Amino acid sequence: MPETVTTRSEQETVDFARAFAARLHPGSVVLLVGDLGAGKTVFVRGLALGLGLDPDAVSSPTFTLIQEYRGRPSLYHVDLYRLQGADVDDLGLEELVAGDAIVAVEWAEKLRERPAGAIEVRFADRGGDVREITVGGPGARR
Numbered sequence: 539m540p541e542t543v544t545t546r547s548e549q550e551t552v553d554f555a556r557a558f559a560a561r562l563h564p565g566s567v568v569l570l571v572g573d574l575g576a577g578k579t580v581f582v583r584g585l586a587l588g589l590g591l592d593p594d595a596v597s598s599p600t601f602t603l604i605q606e607y608r609g610r611p612s613l614y615h616v617d618l619y620r621l622q623g624a625d626v627d628d629l630g631l632e633e634l635v636a637g638d639a640i641v642a643v644e645w646a647e648k649l650r651e652r653p654a655g656a657i658e659v660r661f662a663d664r665g666g667d668v669r670e671i672t673v674g675g676p677g678a679r680r
């Protein structure tokens with residue numbers, strides 16, 4: 539069953555993601571789906587906090603496709619925004635996913651093959667500072 543929460547500020551999304559991080563294990567994959575400005579990067583900042591990593595390191599850099607925030611476990615932050623077609627498949631996501639890190643992927647709808655067991659988190663902008671966040675996918679069971 540998908541689970542939906544509504545947040546009413548950036549901080550509420552950070553808080554939700556921070557608590558959500560407790561459900562993740564080494565090798566967990568979180569697929570983030572939603573339009574520009576929907577809150578995907580904000581969510582990753584909350585994940586970093588929840589994993590004991592530096593949230594200030596989390597941003598949406600123009601040219602970086604994959605950022606690694608080192609810790610136990612480390613978090614790989616992947617942003618597919620600027621990639622198209624075959625480049626998405628050539629990124630080496632499989633190798634990342636096979637390791638002990640946690641992988642969070644923005645614009646995951648561009649993936650042609652989704653990692654097995656991934657958790658999907660969908661973001662919908664409901665106007666103003668309201669965002670509806672829905673957690674689903676095969677990895678979402680608690």
Ligand code: ADP
Nearest residue numbers: 545547548551574575576577578579580667669
């Ligand atoms: P994305 O990565 O999905 O493109 P960002 O996370 O970079 O989006 O940006 C989300 C923007 O929306 C930020 O400017 C943030 O301050 C704003 N915002 C307003 N309300 C919320 C909310 N409830 N949750 C997350 N972000 C919000």
Ligand code: MG
Nearest residue numbers: 578579598644
């Ligand atoms: Mg982003």
